[in-house]
Amino acid sequence: MKITANAVAGTLESSDVYVKVEPCDTLEIEIESVVYNQFADDIKASVKEVLDELGVESGRISINDKGAIDCVIQARVETAIKRAGGNK
Amino acid sequence: MRRSMLFIPGNTPNLLMNGDVLGSDAIILDLEDAVSPAEKDSARILVRNALKHLHYKGCEIIIRINPVDTEYWQKDLEEVIPLKPNLIMPPKVSCAQDVKTVSDYIAKLEEKCGFEKNTVKLIPLIETAMGVENAFQIAGADERVAAMFLGGEDLTADLRCKRTKEGNEIFYARTRLVCAARACGIDVYDTPFTDVDDLDGLYKDAQFAKSLGFTGKASISPRHVEGINEVFSPTQAEIDYAHEVMETIRIAKEQGKGVVSLRGKMIDAPIVERARQVIEMEKAMFGGVEDDE
Structure with a gap:
């Protein structure tokens, strides 16, 4: 799937994550999290897993995490990417 | 349940x-x-x-x-x-x-x-x-x-x-x-x-x-x-009564009685069915209750 437009998903409420995706020539993943020191690598791996599953090779993915668990992060990333690919 | x-x-x-x-x-x-x-x-x-x-x-x-x-x-x-x-x-x-x-x-x-x-x-x-x-x-x-x-x-x-x-x-x-x-x-x-x-x-x-x-x-x-x-849970009194009903039925069967009563009231099919339902609920709530039959 190709990211062809800007899109967002999720919220900034506790236990949720706000995901913003934008078209970009390279793949960039930016993470901001209340648990950055402990879990930044895990969050990145979680995001990457969804990107691989959806075949996303480029785009800017910004994650603002408010303590979301893995399956929530993955759900929000998937939603944002599908929205950005025109697949709602 | x-x-x-x-x-x-x-x-x-x-x-x-x-x-x-x-x-x-x-x-x-x-x-x-x-x-x-x-x-x-x-x-x-x-x-x-x-x-x-x-x-x-x-x-x-x-x-x-x-x-x-x-x-x-x-x-x-x-x-x-x-x-x-x-x-x-x-x-x-x-x-x-x-x-x-x-x-x-x-x-x-x-x-x-x-x-x-x-x-x-x-x-x-x-x-x-x-x-x-x-x-x-x-x-x-x-x-x-x-x-x-x-x-x-x-x-x-x-x-x-x-x-x-x-x-x-x-x-x-x-x-x-x-x-x-x-x-x-x-x-x-x-x-x-x-x-x-x-x-x-x-x-x-x-x-x-x-x-x-x-x-x-x-x-x-x-x-x-x-x-x-x-x-929506049965009360302890309802559970006790249900067990009494099933026990009464069991004894009546052993004695070959067709009609039985408990506390002065005839035990008929709807009462037995209700007692069964209460015991089923009890099992679901607490588990491990033995069958009366």
Whole structure:
């Protein structure tokens, strides 16, 4: 799937994550999290897993995490990417 | 055993994560009214992931999908059926055909997933005047229908009357649904009591629903779960009496007696059946109770 437009998903409420995706020539993943020191690598791996599953090779993915668990992060990333690919 | 069913908004992670620790026998993950049209896609994916990764222990999973006259219901089913929820709750069911439409689509998805037919059951939500009038046909529309659920809020809007705590305006609908469900041998659930802070009102409303024959009651607040469970559980006196009935029957059989009485009252088939139901509830609640027979 190709990211062809800007899109967002999720919220900034506790236990949720706000995901913003934008078209970009390279793949960039930016993470901001209340648990950055402990879990930044895990969050990145979680995001990457969804990107691989959806075949996303480029785009800017910004994650603002408010303590979301893995399956929530993955759900929000998937939603944002599908929205950005025109697949709602 | 399903006494209480707690609604959980499908797009709210902190509630979804804790669904199984709130004490209800079933949780209803809601993709309909609790989710705005702009977030239907988001909620659907979130609920699917929750079903896949969170192990809801000790409670049944019900998914309230969107109504069949919307563009969403098929996508809802496509996401959740592969995760085998216990029940699907289609809302605004007004006739038997609504049930068949949903059931047929679930059957296709079950086949695609390699599931046995009728793995996922249905609990139609009756919340229109037409639905109430067609309750018997809806209850018997499909093998998949395991229970019916009355939705008082939408129903009173359709009836063009005010929803009150006393509930006189839904009395006919309540009794009609109970009768239709029982005639078809399925369970039936009462509408939520919507004043979250009025726990006395909740008890009264739940007790009234139980007196009419409802199996249990839905709730929109975790605060109501304990009260609903209490009201729809047999009391210790009822449990003791049920065991006495079964023991009396057992002794009568041994002695070859055809007619028996307990505490001056004849024990007939309905009393034995009720005693069996109470003991089944006791087993479900506490486990490990030995059979009287």
